Amino acid sequence: MAIELFNNGRHVCVMFSDLVDDSASEAVQSNQFLIVTNGHGALIDPGGNMTYNALMIAMGKYFNFRELDLILASHQDPDIVASINKWLIGTQCKVMAPGVWERFLPHFCGVGNTGGRIIGIPDAGMNIALNDAVIKAIPAHFLHSEGNFQFYDVTSKILFSGDLGASLVPHELAGQPVTDFAAHVPAMESFHRRYMASSKACRFWASMVRNLDIEAIVPQHGRPFMGKVMVDTFIGWVETLQCGIDLLTQDNYRIP
Numbered sequence: 107m108a109i110e111l112f113n114n115g116r117h118v119c120v121m122f123s124d125l126v127d128d129s130a131s132e133a134v135q136s137n138q139f140l141i142v143t144n145g146h147g148a149l150i151d152p153g154g155n156m157t158y159n160a161l162m163i164a165m166g167k168y169f170n171f172r173e174l175d176l177i178l179a180s181h182q183d184p185d186i187v188a189s190i191n192k193w194l195i196g197t198q199c200k201v202m203a204p205g206v207w208e209r210f211l212p213h214f215c216g217v218g219n220t221g222g223r224i225i226g227i228p229d230a231g232m233n234i235a236l237n238d239a240v241i242k243a244i245p246a247h248f249l250h251s252e253g254n255f256q257f258y259d260v261t262s263k264i265l266f267s268g269d270l271g272a273s274l275v276p277h278e279l280a281g282q283p284v285t286d287f288a289a290h291v292p293a294m295e296s297f298h299r300r301y302m303a304s305s306k307a308c309r310f311w312a313s314m315v316r317n318l319d320i321e322a323i324v325p326q327h328g329r330p331f332m333g334k335v336m337v338d339t340f341i342g343w344v345e346t347l348q349c350g351i352d353l354l355t356q357d358n359y360r361i362p
């Protein structure tokens with residue numbers, strides 16, 4: 107099911123939360139995103155081979171997939187961009203991904219499919235034009251990948267946060283906004299303690315995004331945070347999070 111996160115008649119943000127086949131229960135639920143503005147389209151974190159066909163069909167209500175302008179990749183993981191070879195063959199799109207992964211992504215692709223079509227986003231981030239709309243690539247390095255961006259859509263004020271904010275919930279719950287933050291924390295906690303790199307990165311990120319006017323934070327797994335109160339609550343939670351190397355001891359490094 108396509109969930110419209112924003113629609114003002116000429117700019118639409120759509121979330122797909124149920125394209126990973128339920129019966130493939132070994133695969134983690136993931137969300138894919140489409141932004142369409144004035145006849146131009148971008149996919150954010152379109153996923154792997156598992157979601158390619160379903161996404162191509164599901165996005166058809168909003169946009170002819172063959173006209174796709176851009177794929178924006180938060181980082182290099184398989185659930186983010188393992189499908190790019192198919193998108194590169196099926197469309198004329200360019201793929202924008204963290205610069206530190208630019209030369210690794212061609213390993214997902216056939217020889218000769220990537221020439222000039224994978225564009226590295228510099229570490230400092232950048233403003234990306236989609237026709238006359240702007241999508242900001244916001245640095246989120248080490249949250250979790252070493253080279254990692256979130257995408258802030260200036261028109262809708264939605265921050266697509268990649269794996270930060272991810273929750274592991276049943277597939278049918280994934281599209282539903284968080285209503286009780288405290289009750290939702292257990293669905294995020296163990297994921298963030300392991301997959302996020304350190305509290306230092308969390309604090310810098312929180313301090314940065316407090317300067318953004320954010321209406322919703324929408325992660326790549328699980329449930330979105332809608333409205334300023336929930337957004338602020340989530341940022342506060344990240345700011346004090348202990349995770350990754352903060353939690354390591356010698357016990358984590360013992361020869362088996």
Ligand SMILES: [Fe+2]
Nearest residue numbers: 181183250269
């Ligand atoms: Fe990831």
Ligand SMILES: [Fe+2]
Nearest residue numbers: 183185269326
């Ligand atoms: Fe992910």
